[in-house]
Amino acid sequence: MKSCSVLAVTALAAALSLAACDKTADKAAGKESADKSAVAEGAKDAKTIPGLKDEKAQASYVVGLTMGKQLADIKSDIELETVVRGLKDELSGGKKLVDDGQAREIMAGFMEKMQAKMMAEQMAKARKNTEEGQKFLAENGKKEGVKTTASGLQYQVVTEGKGAKPGEGDAVKVKYKGTLLDGTEFDSTEKQGGEPAVLPLDRVIPGWAEGIRLMPVGSKYKFWIPSNLGYGEQVPPGAPFPPNATLVFDVELLDIVKAPKH
Numbered sequence: 001m002k003s004c005s006v007l008a009v010t011a012l013a014a015a016l017s018l019a020a021c022d023k024t025a026d027k028a029a030g031k032e033s034a035d036k037s038a039v040a041e042g043a044k045d046a047k048t049i050p051g052l053k054d055e056k057a058q059a060s061y062v063v064g065l066t067m068g069k070q071l072a073d074i075k076s077d078i079e080l081e082t083v084v085r086g087l088k089d090e091l092s093g094g095k096k097l098v099d100d101g102q103a104r105e106i107m108a109g110f111m112e113k114m115q116a117k118m119m120a121e122q123m124a125k126a127r128k129n130t131e132e133g134q135k136f137l138a139e140n141g142k143k144e145g146v147k148t149t150a151s152g153l154q155y156q157v158v159t160e161g162k163g164a165k166p167g168e169g170d171a172v173k174v175k176y177k178g179t180l181l182d183g184t185e186f187d188s189t190e191k192q193g194g195e196p197a198v199l200p201l202d203r204v205i206p207g208w209a210e211g212i213r214l215m216p217v218g219s220k221y222k223f224w225i226p227s228n229l230g231y232g233e234q235v236p237p238g239a240p241f242p243p244n245a246t247l248v249f250d251v252e253l254l255d256i257v258k259a260p261k262h
Contacts, residue, residue, distance in 0.1 A: 151210060155211055165213060169201070172199055172212055205231060207223065215253045218254075
């Protein structure tokens with residue numbers, strides 16, 4: 001799981017930092033007084049924070065905050081008091097309630113359980129989004145000016161251009177804005193720096209490719225793309241939209257970049 005891997009990386013980084021400090025200390029033999037002065041200066045520079053008496057306390061608290069953020073997604077599946085107990089047992093070098101083999105076995109089972117839970121939640125979200133999308137499209141398709149293709153793509157002509165239409169294998173220069181049904185913007189050329197984007201039509205989602213091929217250059221269209229013509233259930237990692245989301249795009253077709261002739 002993400003939280004476990006991040007904590008492992010954090011622990012490794014901390015260990016490397018300590019090792020680096022040890023090496024620095026070795027090289028700095030004979031300069032103890034200078035080091036003490038530097039530490040004293042650092043202590044003076046530490047900001048006063050109520051409840052955190054010194055720099056060590058402040059750093060300790062922030063380590064706790066960081067760990068808390070990483071564990072936030074599974075907070076309902078763990079016991080905070082027992083997490084703290086395990087942390088203390090590990091750092092104190094005292095007797096542990098489980099050996100390393102048991103720890104690996106328990107963690108493997110826990111990760112499997114969390115993955116199954118996450119998958120179930122993902123599927124429930126996907127079903128809900130599919131139902132909401134279908135309901136929206138059924139009503140949206142009745143609106144004046146909205147057309148529905150055989151595939152289920154819906155579009156509306158905002159401005160009809162007079163140029164050529166893109167063909168198979170072409171790339172297009174466009175300005176666009178993508179939103180969810182609730183109006184949340186998840187992507188746009190404006191967000192990407194404001195410059196038009198050049199996109200090969202064989203590398204975009206099916207609904208986008210179909211819609212763009214309907215547009216003469218100079219046109220502005222609005223698309224409503226059902227989930228089966230978008231990203232579907234398997235959204236890209238870190239995607240700013242949920243599974244089976246119906247996507248809305250405002251697109252302006254500026255130019256066609258023709259595929260090279262062979």
